[in-house]
Amino acid sequence: xxxxxxxxxxxxxxxxxxxxxxxxxxxxxxxxxxxxxxxxxxxxxxxxxxxxxxxxxxxxxxxxxxxxxxxxxxxxxxxxxxxxxxxxxxxxxxxxxxxxxxxxxxxxxxxxxxxxxxxxxxxxxxxxxxxxxxxxxxxxxxxxxxxxx
Numbered sequence: 046x047x048x049x050x051x052x053x054x055x056x057x058x059x060x061x062x063x064x065x066x067x068x069x070x071x072x073x074x075x076x077x078x079x080x081x082x083x084x085x086x087x088x089x090x091x092x093x094x095x096x097x098x099x100x101x102x103x104x105x106x107x108x109x110x111x112x113x114x115x116x117x118x119x120x121x122x123x124x125x126x127x128x129x130x131x132x133x134x135x136x137x138x139x140x141x142x143x144x145x146x147x148x149x150x151x152x153x154x155x156x157x158x159x160x161x162x163x164x165x166x167x168x169x170x171x172x173x174x175x176x177x178x179x180x181x182x183x184x185x186x187x188x189x190x191x192x193x194x
Contacts, residue, residue: 061108061111065108066105066108066109069101069104069105069108070105072097072101072104072105073098073101073102073104073105075101076094076097076098076099076100076101076102077098077101077102079094079097079098080094080095080097080098082094121149121153124152124153124156125144125149125152125153127156128140128152128153128155128156129141129144131156131160131163132163132164132167134160135160135163135164136163136164140167143167143171146171147167147170147171148177150176150177151170151175151176151177151180153177154170154177154178154180154181155167155170155180156188156190157180157181157184157187157188157189157190158180158184158186158187158188159184159185159186159187159188161186162184162185162186166180166183166184169183
């Protein structure tokens, strides 16, 4: 029997955390430093270093904004839990045995269904392998999610 992990390790996305973000930060610092050395000159080299610095700073900002991706991943986990809870409240049964048969997009689409149709629509999604758009098209009592980022 394999040993169970005793700690929850922090999750890193290696390309983002250890390659792109440090490289963009180094390039931004270097570009700004080099531009400050030639700032005030009306020369081609000062314009070049300004462009490099500006692009590096913007690129670094874009990489920082990728944190939104992590927020959406967390929202997906929370929505999965919400659908699990609602399914249990409506049917008295756990959704977990059925989750392996559903894709994340299907589960996220099921959150729009009203309580009266949630169980039946879940079974139909599994039976007919409905896409998320097909699930949403079948919903009679649609509950829009105004809190999604």
